[in-house]
Amino acid sequence: MRRIKTAIVLGLLLGASGASAKDCSALATQTDMNICEGEIFEKADARLNDVYRRLAAKISAKGKSKLVEAERAWLTYRDLQCDFDTLGVEGGSIHGMMVAQCRTEMTKEQTKRLERQLTCQEGDMSCGNQ
Structure with missing residues (x-):
């Protein structure tokens, strides 16, 4: 049962990470893959922080x-x-690679959510829900 759960988690997260421009799966060691996925997460997090700062500067x-x-x-x-x-x-x-992939995908989604808010007038209830 644990192997099935592991396979499901692995499949979901590897499938979700398919949108990444960098492919870490071809690397030779798990350590290298973990580092690679960590770097992808850092880039996604930096992008989120940039959008967050721009949004924070725009609102009341x-x-x-x-x-x-x-x-x-x-x-x-x-x-x-x-x-x-x-x-x-x-x-x-x-585990480290899987956590990084999960955080990357969730961070990218949050970035998209905040980016939609950048074009909204504060208080416009319909704008960010597109």
């Missing part, structure tokens, strides 16, 4: 306060969700 003080609160909660959620999603490979050498 009250909006910024809510954005800070929401992002802190989202970061906690992302990390806990990825911990849960990769539970099947916990303790294995692949």
